[in-house]
Amino acid sequence: MPNLPLKRVPDALHERLKERAERHRRSMNSEAIRILERALMPSRMSAEDAIAKAEALNDRIGKTFDSTLLEEKKREGLT
Secondary structure: OOOOOOOOOOHHHHHHHHHHHHHOOOOHHHHHHHHHHHHHOOOOOOHHHHHHHHHHHHHHHOOOOOHHHHHHHHHHHHO
C-alpha cells in the first residue's frame, strides 16, 4: 500500500484533523484516510436505502420520519 506524505499542512487544518480524529477515536492517519475515502469514493445509495437509513436514525434518536413532507418537497422541486 502506498504512502502519501503531506507537506506544509496549515496549523488550523492540522488541529481540526487532530480534534476530529480524537472525537472518532481514530489516529490522525486513519481519520485522514476516512475523509479521503468519503470524498473520493462516495457510496451510491438508492432512494429506498436512504429513506430506510433516515428512518432507522430517527428511530434511534426518538423522532419520526414524515414521508409526506418528503413528497411535498419533491413536488415543490418539480414545479
